[in-house]
Amino acid sequence: MKVVLQRAHKASVSVGENIVGKIDYGYVAMIGITHGDTEEDIEYLVNKIVNLRVFEDETGKMNLSLKDVEGSILSISQFTLYGGDTRKGRRPNFMQAAKPDIATRLYESFNDKLRLEGIHVETGAFGEMMDVSFTNKGPVTIILDSIDRKTKK
Known part of the structure:
Protein backbone atom coordinates (compact mmCIF):
# COMPACT_ATOMS: atom_id res chain seq x y z
CA MET A 1 0.00 0.00 0.00
CA LYS A 2 1.36 3.40 -0.98
CA VAL A 3 0.32 6.79 0.29
CA VAL A 4 1.42 10.13 -1.08
CA LEU A 5 0.80 12.74 1.64
CA GLN A 6 0.72 16.40 0.79
CA ARG A 7 0.34 18.94 3.55
CA ALA A 8 -2.61 20.98 2.39
CA HIS A 9 -4.62 24.11 2.88
CA LYS A 10 -8.16 24.44 1.46
CA ALA A 11 -8.42 21.11 -0.38
CA SER A 12 -11.41 19.78 -2.27
CA VAL A 13 -12.35 16.96 -4.62
CA SER A 14 -15.06 17.14 -7.27
CA VAL A 15 -16.81 14.56 -9.40
CA GLY A 16 -18.22 16.38 -12.39
CA GLU A 17 -19.49 19.71 -11.11
CA ASN A 18 -20.13 18.47 -7.56
CA ILE A 19 -17.71 18.89 -4.66
CA VAL A 20 -17.84 15.55 -2.82
CA GLY A 21 -15.21 16.26 -0.15
CA LYS A 22 -13.28 19.22 1.27
CA ILE A 23 -11.01 20.14 4.16
CA ASP A 24 -9.49 23.36 5.46
CA TYR A 25 -6.12 22.13 6.78
CA GLY A 26 -4.27 18.84 7.02
CA TYR A 27 -3.31 16.32 4.36
CA VAL A 28 -4.39 15.34 0.91
CA ALA A 29 -3.66 11.61 0.91
CA MET A 30 -3.45 9.71 -2.37
CA ILE A 31 -3.99 6.02 -1.58
CA GLY A 32 -2.77 3.18 -3.79
CA ILE A 33 -3.58 -0.44 -2.97
CA THR A 34 -1.82 -3.47 -4.44
CA HIS A 35 -2.19 -7.24 -4.32
CA GLY A 36 -1.50 -8.72 -0.92
CA ASP A 37 -2.18 -5.57 1.08
CA THR A 38 -3.73 -6.34 4.46
CA GLU A 39 -5.19 -4.72 7.55
CA GLU A 40 -1.65 -4.76 8.99
CA ASP A 41 -0.51 -2.51 6.13
CA ILE A 42 -3.38 -0.15 6.90
CA GLU A 43 -2.58 -0.05 10.62
CA TYR A 44 1.09 0.68 9.90
CA LEU A 45 0.26 3.56 7.55
CA VAL A 46 -2.49 5.06 9.70
CA ASN A 47 -0.11 5.14 12.68
CA LYS A 48 2.58 6.82 10.55
CA ILE A 49 0.19 9.36 9.05
CA VAL A 50 -1.46 10.58 12.25
CA ASN A 51 1.84 10.82 14.14
CA LEU A 52 4.23 12.08 11.44
CA ARG A 53 5.65 15.42 12.60
CA VAL A 54 5.57 17.71 9.56
CA PHE A 55 3.46 20.61 10.82
CA GLU A 56 5.15 23.73 12.21
CA ASP A 57 5.25 24.58 15.89
CA GLU A 58 5.31 28.15 17.22
CA THR A 59 8.99 28.50 16.21
CA GLY A 60 8.35 27.41 12.63
CA LYS A 61 9.97 24.00 13.11
CA MET A 62 8.22 20.90 11.69
CA ASN A 63 7.57 19.36 15.08
CA LEU A 64 3.81 18.72 15.24
CA SER A 65 1.65 15.86 14.01
CA LEU A 66 -1.74 15.86 12.33
CA LYS A 67 -3.25 15.00 15.72
CA ASP A 68 -1.40 17.90 17.37
CA VAL A 69 -2.79 20.46 14.89
CA GLU A 70 -6.23 18.81 14.79
CA GLY A 71 -5.96 18.56 11.02
CA SER A 72 -8.14 16.67 8.58
CA ILE A 73 -7.49 14.32 5.69
CA LEU A 74 -8.87 14.45 2.18
CA SER A 75 -8.46 10.80 1.15
CA ILE A 76 -8.34 10.01 -2.56
CA SER A 77 -8.14 6.50 -4.03
CA GLN A 78 -5.46 6.48 -6.72
CA PHE A 79 -4.69 3.21 -8.46
CA THR A 80 -2.17 5.01 -10.69
CA LEU A 81 0.33 4.84 -7.81
CA TYR A 82 0.81 1.28 -9.03
CA GLY A 83 1.57 2.24 -12.62
CA GLY A 84 4.06 -0.57 -12.93
CA ASP A 85 7.25 -0.64 -14.91
CA THR A 86 7.41 2.17 -17.46
CA ARG A 87 10.86 1.34 -18.88
CA LYS A 88 9.36 -0.48 -21.86
CA GLY A 89 6.91 1.34 -24.07
CA ARG A 90 5.11 4.55 -23.37
CA ARG A 91 2.01 3.41 -21.58
CA PRO A 92 2.06 2.32 -17.94
CA ASN A 93 0.19 -0.81 -17.03
CA PHE A 94 -1.71 -0.99 -13.81
CA MET A 95 -1.48 -4.74 -13.18
CA GLN A 96 0.06 -4.10 -9.74
CA ALA A 97 -3.08 -2.26 -8.58
CA ALA A 98 -5.54 -4.36 -6.58
CA LYS A 99 -8.84 -5.32 -8.17
CA PRO A 100 -11.63 -2.82 -7.42
CA ASP A 101 -13.59 -5.08 -5.03
CA ILE A 102 -10.53 -5.67 -2.83
CA ALA A 103 -9.24 -2.10 -3.16
CA THR A 104 -12.63 -0.63 -2.21
CA ARG A 105 -12.81 -2.69 0.97
CA LEU A 106 -9.25 -1.80 2.03
CA TYR A 107 -9.67 1.88 1.12
CA GLU A 108 -12.81 2.11 3.25
CA SER A 109 -11.05 0.31 6.11
CA PHE A 110 -8.14 2.76 5.85
CA ASN A 111 -10.52 5.72 6.16
CA ASP A 112 -12.43 4.09 9.03
CA LYS A 113 -9.19 3.50 10.97
CA LEU A 114 -8.20 7.16 10.51
CA ARG A 115 -11.59 8.16 11.93
CA LEU A 116 -11.06 5.83 14.89
CA GLU A 117 -7.89 7.85 15.58
CA GLY A 118 -10.07 10.95 15.89
CA ILE A 119 -9.21 12.35 12.44
CA HIS A 120 -11.88 14.07 10.35
CA VAL A 121 -11.77 12.34 6.94
CA GLU A 122 -13.38 13.48 3.71
CA THR A 123 -13.14 11.31 0.59
CA GLY A 124 -13.46 11.35 -3.13
CA ALA A 125 -15.58 8.81 -4.99
CA PHE A 126 -13.85 5.47 -5.49
CA GLY A 127 -13.44 4.55 -9.15
CA GLU A 128 -14.67 7.89 -10.46
CA MET A 129 -12.86 10.52 -12.51
CA MET A 130 -12.09 13.21 -9.91
CA ASP A 131 -10.64 16.71 -9.88
CA VAL A 132 -8.55 17.43 -6.79
CA SER A 133 -7.73 21.02 -5.93
CA GLY A 138 5.30 24.31 2.39
CA PRO A 139 5.40 22.52 -0.02
CA VAL A 140 5.58 19.30 1.99
CA THR A 141 5.13 15.95 0.24
CA ILE A 142 5.90 12.61 1.89
CA ILE A 143 5.71 9.19 0.23
CA LEU A 144 4.90 6.23 2.48
CA ASP A 145 4.93 2.56 1.50
CA SER A 146 3.73 -0.21 3.80
CA ILE A 147 6.46 -2.45 2.45
CA ASP A 148 8.76 -0.45 4.75
CA ARG A 149 7.16 -2.10 7.78
CA LYS A 150 8.57 -5.41 6.57
CA THR A 151 12.06 -4.22 5.62
CA LYS A 152 13.06 -1.73 8.33
CA LYS A 153 13.97 -2.67 11.85
Whole structure:
Protein backbone atom coordinates (compact mmCIF):
# COMPACT_ATOMS: atom_id res chain seq x y z
CA MET A 1 0.00 0.00 0.00
CA LYS A 2 1.36 3.40 -0.98
CA VAL A 3 0.32 6.79 0.29
CA VAL A 4 1.42 10.13 -1.08
CA LEU A 5 0.80 12.74 1.64
CA GLN A 6 0.72 16.40 0.79
CA ARG A 7 0.34 18.94 3.55
CA ALA A 8 -2.61 20.98 2.39
CA HIS A 9 -4.62 24.11 2.88
CA LYS A 10 -8.16 24.44 1.46
CA ALA A 11 -8.42 21.11 -0.38
CA SER A 12 -11.41 19.78 -2.27
CA VAL A 13 -12.35 16.96 -4.62
CA SER A 14 -15.06 17.14 -7.27
CA VAL A 15 -16.81 14.56 -9.40
CA GLY A 16 -18.22 16.38 -12.39
CA GLU A 17 -19.49 19.71 -11.11
CA ASN A 18 -20.13 18.47 -7.56
CA ILE A 19 -17.71 18.89 -4.66
CA VAL A 20 -17.84 15.55 -2.82
CA GLY A 21 -15.21 16.26 -0.15
CA LYS A 22 -13.28 19.22 1.27
CA ILE A 23 -11.01 20.14 4.16
CA ASP A 24 -9.49 23.36 5.46
CA TYR A 25 -6.12 22.13 6.78
CA GLY A 26 -4.27 18.84 7.02
CA TYR A 27 -3.31 16.32 4.36
CA VAL A 28 -4.39 15.34 0.91
CA ALA A 29 -3.66 11.61 0.91
CA MET A 30 -3.45 9.71 -2.37
CA ILE A 31 -3.99 6.02 -1.58
CA GLY A 32 -2.77 3.18 -3.79
CA ILE A 33 -3.58 -0.44 -2.97
CA THR A 34 -1.82 -3.47 -4.44
CA HIS A 35 -2.19 -7.24 -4.32
CA GLY A 36 -1.50 -8.72 -0.92
CA ASP A 37 -2.18 -5.57 1.08
CA THR A 38 -3.73 -6.34 4.46
CA GLU A 39 -5.19 -4.72 7.55
CA GLU A 40 -1.65 -4.76 8.99
CA ASP A 41 -0.51 -2.51 6.13
CA ILE A 42 -3.38 -0.15 6.90
CA GLU A 43 -2.58 -0.05 10.62
CA TYR A 44 1.09 0.68 9.90
CA LEU A 45 0.26 3.56 7.55
CA VAL A 46 -2.49 5.06 9.70
CA ASN A 47 -0.11 5.14 12.68
CA LYS A 48 2.58 6.82 10.55
CA ILE A 49 0.19 9.36 9.05
CA VAL A 50 -1.46 10.58 12.25
CA ASN A 51 1.84 10.82 14.14
CA LEU A 52 4.23 12.08 11.44
CA ARG A 53 5.65 15.42 12.60
CA VAL A 54 5.57 17.71 9.56
CA PHE A 55 3.46 20.61 10.82
CA GLU A 56 5.15 23.73 12.21
CA ASP A 57 5.25 24.58 15.89
CA GLU A 58 5.31 28.15 17.22
CA THR A 59 8.99 28.50 16.21
CA GLY A 60 8.35 27.41 12.63
CA LYS A 61 9.97 24.00 13.11
CA MET A 62 8.22 20.90 11.69
CA ASN A 63 7.57 19.36 15.08
CA LEU A 64 3.81 18.72 15.24
CA SER A 65 1.65 15.86 14.01
CA LEU A 66 -1.74 15.86 12.33
CA LYS A 67 -3.25 15.00 15.72
CA ASP A 68 -1.40 17.90 17.37
CA VAL A 69 -2.79 20.46 14.89
CA GLU A 70 -6.23 18.81 14.79
CA GLY A 71 -5.96 18.56 11.02
CA SER A 72 -8.14 16.67 8.58
CA ILE A 73 -7.49 14.32 5.69
CA LEU A 74 -8.87 14.45 2.18
CA SER A 75 -8.46 10.80 1.15
CA ILE A 76 -8.34 10.01 -2.56
CA SER A 77 -8.14 6.50 -4.03
CA GLN A 78 -5.46 6.48 -6.72
CA PHE A 79 -4.69 3.21 -8.46
CA THR A 80 -2.17 5.01 -10.69
CA LEU A 81 0.33 4.84 -7.81
CA TYR A 82 0.81 1.28 -9.03
CA GLY A 83 1.57 2.24 -12.62
CA GLY A 84 4.06 -0.57 -12.93
CA ASP A 85 7.25 -0.64 -14.91
CA THR A 86 7.41 2.17 -17.46
CA ARG A 87 10.86 1.34 -18.88
CA LYS A 88 9.36 -0.48 -21.86
CA GLY A 89 6.91 1.34 -24.07
CA ARG A 90 5.11 4.55 -23.37
CA ARG A 91 2.01 3.41 -21.58
CA PRO A 92 2.06 2.32 -17.94
CA ASN A 93 0.19 -0.81 -17.03
CA PHE A 94 -1.71 -0.99 -13.81
CA MET A 95 -1.48 -4.74 -13.18
CA GLN A 96 0.06 -4.10 -9.74
CA ALA A 97 -3.08 -2.26 -8.58
CA ALA A 98 -5.54 -4.36 -6.58
CA LYS A 99 -8.84 -5.32 -8.17
CA PRO A 100 -11.63 -2.82 -7.42
CA ASP A 101 -13.59 -5.08 -5.03
CA ILE A 102 -10.53 -5.67 -2.83
CA ALA A 103 -9.24 -2.10 -3.16
CA THR A 104 -12.63 -0.63 -2.21
CA ARG A 105 -12.81 -2.69 0.97
CA LEU A 106 -9.25 -1.80 2.03
CA TYR A 107 -9.67 1.88 1.12
CA GLU A 108 -12.81 2.11 3.25
CA SER A 109 -11.05 0.31 6.11
CA PHE A 110 -8.14 2.76 5.85
CA ASN A 111 -10.52 5.72 6.16
CA ASP A 112 -12.43 4.09 9.03
CA LYS A 113 -9.19 3.50 10.97
CA LEU A 114 -8.20 7.16 10.51
CA ARG A 115 -11.59 8.16 11.93
CA LEU A 116 -11.06 5.83 14.89
CA GLU A 117 -7.89 7.85 15.58
CA GLY A 118 -10.07 10.95 15.89
CA ILE A 119 -9.21 12.35 12.44
CA HIS A 120 -11.88 14.07 10.35
CA VAL A 121 -11.77 12.34 6.94
CA GLU A 122 -13.38 13.48 3.71
CA THR A 123 -13.14 11.31 0.59
CA GLY A 124 -13.46 11.35 -3.13
CA ALA A 125 -15.58 8.81 -4.99
CA PHE A 126 -13.85 5.47 -5.49
CA GLY A 127 -13.44 4.55 -9.15
CA GLU A 128 -14.67 7.89 -10.46
CA MET A 129 -12.86 10.52 -12.51
CA MET A 130 -12.09 13.21 -9.91
CA ASP A 131 -10.64 16.71 -9.88
CA VAL A 132 -8.55 17.43 -6.79
CA SER A 133 -7.73 21.02 -5.93
CA PHE A 134 -5.55 22.28 -3.07
CA THR A 135 -2.60 24.35 -1.98
CA ASN A 136 0.41 22.24 -1.00
CA LYS A 137 1.53 24.02 2.18
CA GLY A 138 5.30 24.31 2.39
CA PRO A 139 5.40 22.52 -0.02
CA VAL A 140 5.58 19.30 1.99
CA THR A 141 5.13 15.95 0.24
CA ILE A 142 5.90 12.61 1.89
CA ILE A 143 5.71 9.19 0.23
CA LEU A 144 4.90 6.23 2.48
CA ASP A 145 4.93 2.56 1.50
CA SER A 146 3.73 -0.21 3.80
CA ILE A 147 6.46 -2.45 2.45
CA ASP A 148 8.76 -0.45 4.75
CA ARG A 149 7.16 -2.10 7.78
CA LYS A 150 8.57 -5.41 6.57
CA THR A 151 12.06 -4.22 5.62
CA LYS A 152 13.06 -1.73 8.33
CA LYS A 153 13.97 -2.67 11.85
